[in-house]
Structures are given as structure tokens and as C-alpha cells.
Amino acid sequence: MNVEMQIQVKAKFVPKYEKGYPLIMKESILNGQDLQDEGTIIRLVDERNHFIAKGYFGKQNKGYGWLLTRSEHESINTEFFVKKIRQAFQNRQAFFENPETTAFRFFNGEGDGIGGIIIDYYDGHYVINWYSKGIYTFKEHVINALQQVVKVKSIYEKKRFDTKGQYVEDDDFVLGEQPEFPLLVKENGVQFAVYLNDGAMVGVFLDQRDVRRTIRDQYAKGKNVLNMFSYTGAFSVFAALGGATKTTSVDLANRSLPKTEEQFRVNGIDPDKQNIVVMDVFHYFKYAIKKNLRFDMVILDPPSFAKSKKFTFSAAKDYQNLLKETIQITEDHGIIVASTNCSTFDMKKFKQFIDGAFRESNERYRIREQFSLPEDFKTISEFKEGNYLKVVFIQKG
Template identity: 40%
Template sequence: MISVIIGVMKKLYVDHLAEKKIRRGIQLLDGRDFQNVTGSDELVNLHNSKGQFLGTAYLSNQNKGIGWFLSNQTLDLTKEYFVALFQQARQKRHSYEKSDLTSAYRVFNQDGDNFGGLTIDLYGDYALLSWYNPFVYNLSAVIVDAFQTVYPEIKGGYEKIRFKGLDYESAHLYGQESPDTFTILENGVRYSVFMNDGLMTGIFLDQHEVRDSLVNGLALGKTVLNMFSYTAAFSVAAAMGGASETTSVDLAKRSRELSQAHFDANGLPTDNHRFIVMDVFEYFKYAKRKDLKFDVIVIDPPSFARNKKQTFSVVKDYHKLIAQAVELLNPKGTIIASTNAANMTVEQFKKQLEKGFGSIKHSYIDLKQLPGDFATNPADVSSNYLKVYTIKVNQ
């Protein structure tokens, strides 16, 4: 068991630059904000170089940063504190809660809801709580208690461990256990999901506005290529939106069975919908040899990937995907270019796209970022990590 210290709070001092960042509203803390301090799984009082109190934070090592600023007040992380946070977050998502067409969405999103290191998603009758560092993980009992107080109607809860150091990734937390797989609704489309199988659930909820655009006109009568398709959720949305055919490409062998499950959930025959297990770059070569063409191409790669032949980084290599996709696009076709790389700004992403298009004429139709349920911290652009451009190619 990882220990967490929440007794007498340690005083820590930050330099002028870190103070400015905190006063600006940025909550994520990193090692450059302190001298010789690492995430130590404790609540701390922060002071500036003159000894003035700045507020309460906690330190704990995680995938990005070493902790989070919480408040300019002294805090006690009681059940009542989390109940108040969850009530405020629930009120913000009132419109999602009242929807008859969507039953899966995010109800708590880190610093967008004023507590970094924790996300909570609803999948129908079940909640999924994700812990991003040991400090939050060790508060799980009080957090779950508070969550059940605010959401008493939720039948059961699961957890995902999104930091290193434990010997499991997923577990049942409380209440009723879900079926191994079950369906949720999103914009009237059914998706097959699972709560307790590694870190994935069968769908990325942050993309529901992009899928909605495919359901509502963008894919009508079109041929669609879905690259890095995972469970082909974009393809199902396109099929429900009247796509004449879809092709879903992913290297993971399990992607075929998971993709089929989404189509089955909607009673969609797959005669015109193909699932191909292949490296995306190899498929680009194959499709070019076969002179395959598509009206819409969806590109949603992982931020970083490595196989035996090459390493792919969104920040450096996204332009290669665009350049190869354009060669497979029908005249007046559309590219949906997506990335969830938090270390890449909108401007940097657009530069990669422009490099990929080169001299080919194109126009940007819209930019989607995180939907409303994925509340963001307006002071920190990295908290709004999702960037999805819809682009009409005028070749």
C-alpha cells in the first residue's frame, strides 16, 4: 500500500515564475516549480519567495507533472469537500443528464472541475473512476463515499489505475457488477462497452461530437476510411449516418471483434463494412497499389507509437499521415484529422497539417475540441487537449 501524508502540512516555497503561473490559474505543477522536490504523496502549503501564503496543493508523481494546485485557501480533503465538488460538477452537466439520446459522458474532469488527478465517467448505470497518481488513489474511499452521496442512483463503480506502481489496471469498486459487455447510447447510436478489461472501455467518450457529425450528415452516401480505428466507433457512427461503406484499419488483432460488437449492437449488417488488421502505413501502401479511393478519411492516431520498423510521434510525424491520406481521397473529399496530444498546441497541429497538404488546395470547415462534459481549465491550454479539424480538400 502506498502511504499518503495528510497530517501537519509541509510548507513549500515556489519561485516568481511558478507564483505567476499559479496566480494565472494553472493548476498542474511540475518539477521546475520547486527546488529538489518530487511528488511525495502529500498535501502541502505553498508560499512565494517572500513567505506569503499562496494556497493548498498536493504532490504526487504521475504521467505529467508532479502534483496539482487545489485552492488559494487552506483545505481539508473530507467527504464534504468532495461532495461539494461533485455537486458543482453535476450541475454543469445538467443537459447531458436530461438527454434521452446519450447515456455515457464525463461527470468530473480533473482541473476543469478543480481537482486534478481524478476523472469520473458514467456508462449508463455504472461509474468509472480513474486515478492518475498515488495520492488520489489513496483517497479513493472518501472519494467513492462522496460520489455515492451525490449519485445514489448509480448501480456500481469501477476504477482504472493510470499511474505506475500497482499490479493491476482495473477493478470493481462498489455496488453491482456490470455485465462483461453492455450497450450505452450516444447521440442515439448504441455502442458496446466493457468496464473491467484493462484501461480501455470500447469507446473514447471525448470524441462524441465528432461522431455526431458523422451521424448527422457528414458521412451520408460517402465511402469512409477510418485509420487507427480501435473499435471502429467512427465507422459505426458513419454507417448510422448513411455511409455507403466503411473501412476500418487498426493493428490490434482484437479490433475486429470489438468493432463487430458495435455494428451488432445497432443491428447493422457488415456486408459493406470492412475491418482490416494491418499497420496503417502498410495499408496506405496497399490502398495506393490497389487504387482505392474514399470520400471521407478519419485519422486519429495515438500520440506516440512504435513498431519493429518505425517510431511515430504526432508532434513530428502527423504530416506524413496527411500526405498519404490525400493520395487516397476522391475529388472534393474530406479529411477528419484528430489528435489528443496535450503537448501540441492548435497552432502546432495546424502546421503539421499544412506541411502534409503541401501545395494541395484545402479549406478548414471547423475545429472541434473537448465537448462540454469534458470541462477544461480555461487558464491552461493543455487541459483542452483534443484537436479535431474537418478539412475539405479541393483537388
């Protein structure tokens, strides 16, 4: 049973929590030194000991835990998790009924009322991501609740326990009947080969679903497409299926080559007719400029942080320069799909990066459309950082 402890909040932070902010910030609490064991139930009070909300202690890069309920007498037990998971299921009913999409976000942390945990759905198989030792202490409650609410073929888990949210190596399988891998799932009718048992990444980022569909249905036809930081080539597959004349996928990881080839093959596309390059992406820009390579569409989706032998990339400080290099290899009237999952700046700031890059390049541009997280990645207005995805379709010239 999780122990309960009363924690006082500094006066200036009280209004923020009273308005529904869910993250327990280290700097906001007075007696944080009393917190020792992750998973402790936190009863948050003001300096006069008036109740504010109840949550749990769990260290992760974002803070000291998450608030779960504003009801003083609500217990954090299996019934609590059943209620939250059932609501998440009801909110995603349309996804369960769509045979063209069999992979999506089932439970999205604080957006669904429990920060520090996300659950993804892959054709009846569930993958739980735990972001702290604190939330992991509720594992039995969560798994029992999940099995009560939905029919489960199997459950896998990913532990991201260190304070930077990195993956903790362990056996991923929890229960159920293990599928044969690759497990084939669908997104808007396109197949993905996923591996739920293969470490932190299963093979596709589900938050880009709407962007991929838009590329396929509206932009790819007849285009020579470059996909930078391509991972397993999901954008390239959608572009090819949308009628792109050629796709080039560039990623530093050696495994990106066989993984991308596999994604093409499961969709009936000959990978030998596509261009898959294993290279430091930052070097590829210089290579493309030197060789005078130009593309009708460039998809630019770097991680928030990336490190190569000679260069460390941070989206917050380097994205604008990366865009300037992208502009150089984009045809006039071509499209740049600029994307970032960095949560430290908002869409307004991202558009300032875009504007700065084009001004410094002496090029004109116009924004065609923009995207944030799809509806299964539920967010709340009280925690704007949770809506991290920013994607802008830019036409050069």
C-alpha cells in the same frame, strides 16, 4: 490522514500559480527533495513564506501534483470532494436528463477542480481513473463523496500510476451491483457495447461525441469511408448509420476485429457488409496507394504515440507526413477528418501541419469546421494543455 508540508516556489513561477495554474511543476519548487510520500498535502508558499495555494503531492508524467484550493484554511476532506463532485453534477444536469446519451465524462480532472482524477458515467455505472498514487490516497473520500451526490449502480476504477500514465493491472471492480457485459450505452441514439471490467480501455472514447454526430448527420451519406486507427470502429458505425455506402476500418490490434463487429451488430448493421482490416495502419497507406484505392472520406485519429515493428509514430513530428499519405488516397473534393489528442501543440500548430501537408502535396484545401473537447470535458483557461483534442474537417481541392 494526509500529512501537510510547506513547499516553497521559485520566484519566477509565483505569478503563474497566483493566476490559477493548477499543475505543481517539479522545476518550480525549491525543496522538492523533502517530498517523500505521495498524498502529502502541499502548502505552496513563496520565498517569503506567503501562502499561495494548497494541493497534494502525486507524481505523474505532467508534474508533482495538483493545486486544489486557494483558501489557506480549507481542509482536503470528504466535504471538499462532495463540494467539487456536486458542482460537476450540476454542470452536467442536461446530460443526465438526455435519454439519447447515457455515456459521458462526469468529472474532468483539473477542469472540475481536482487534477489527477477523471470519472466517466455509463448509464449509472461510474469509472474512476486515478493518475497517481497521490490522488489514490484520497480514494475513500472520493467514493464517499460520489455516493453522497449521485445514485450509484456500481463503481469501477482504473489505476494509471506509473509516471507515463500507463494502466496498472488490478481488479477494476470497487462496489455496487456489477452489470452484465457488454453493457449497452447510448450516444446520440447510437449504441455502444462497453466493458468496464476489461482493463484500461472500456470500448469507446467519449471525447469524440460531437465529431461522430457531425460525421453521421452531415458528411457520411453516399460516401466510401476509411477509418484509420479505428479501435472498436465507433466512427465507422456512425458513418454507416449516416448512409455511407461502405466503411473500411483499419487497426493493428487483433481484437479490433471482433470488437468492431460487435459495435456494428448492436446497432443492427451487418458487419459482413463492412470492411474490417487488421493491419499496421502505416502499411495500409502503402497498400492503398499501391492498389489505387481512393476514399470519399478518411478519418485520421492516431494516438499521440504509436509503435509498430518498423516504425515509431509521434504526432508532434510525424502527423504532417501521415496527412500527406492520407491526401494521396482521398478523392478530389473528399473530406479528411484530421484528429489528434496530443497536448504538446495547439490548434494553431496543428493547422500549420495541415497547411504544410497540402502545400507539399501540391493540393488545395479548405477547412470546413473544427472541434475541440465537448462541454462535459470541462477545461479551464489557466491550463490550456487540458484542452487537448483538435479535430479539423478538411475538404481536398
